[in-house]
Amino acid sequence: MLIATWNINSVRIRLQIIEEWIKERKPDIILFQEIKCENDSFPKSFFENLGYVCQINGEKGKNGVAILIKKSCNLGSYSVSNFDFNKSSQARVIELNFDNKLYILSLYAPNGNPITDKTKFNQKNLWYKNLFKYTRNLFNNESDIILGGDFNVLEGENDVLDIKNWKNDALGCDETIYNFRKVLSNGFTNIVRIFNNQKNCFSFWDYQNSSWERNYGLLIDHFLVSPRILERTKEFGIDSHLRGHEKPSDHVPVWINLNI
């Protein structure tokens, strides 16, 4: 079963690139972030025609997350929840709960910049603290958990070419790294750390400064999984080539393939 996460930077203007990618990658489950539309404006029938059921936590004009599941997916029935981890009424979390045994979440962490703006930075910290608390309870219940999304953190020294220049930034500063590792400490493994230890492995390239052409990217989109999911993960990939597509998102899909 292939699960992908993709910060799509507006779902409505990316339908062509998404359709091409779906036909090539054939994901069973897609976690979107930054759909940038309300639930009613989400192109539901477009994805239904491609064989998916859409679960959406949208917001007008910005943020917004969604999970698409193939109609043929045999994981069973589930309930859908949205959480407001940073108490801001922003749509950054959607969860599918499969009978309290398996949880799949699509996550969009706040950017938090500039760190001198306490409102934005504190909201990011609060979001992470509540993600920690929430997932700790799931571990207490011995559930299987898959977190996929844009975590807006530069945790590793190779997650950008010049990590030292990001220490006063909300992505690379110590507090954000601490908050991210606190979530990991619940028992998650970051799949990219197991399946890829090469440098220059990125999931985002800014539209500006010829970032793609210079390969000045960031690795900020991740899958964090609980132990039994790690055991069943057989493949990991990043579809970097899509960043070179016409009218791309600034992020590319990251995916895992599971023995489920």
Next chain:
DNA sequence: ATGCCGGGCGAAGCCCGA
């Protein structure tokens, strides 16, 4: 490079992202 590009909104120019 304290936003250079590229979204949204709404109909010009501002807000936002990483």
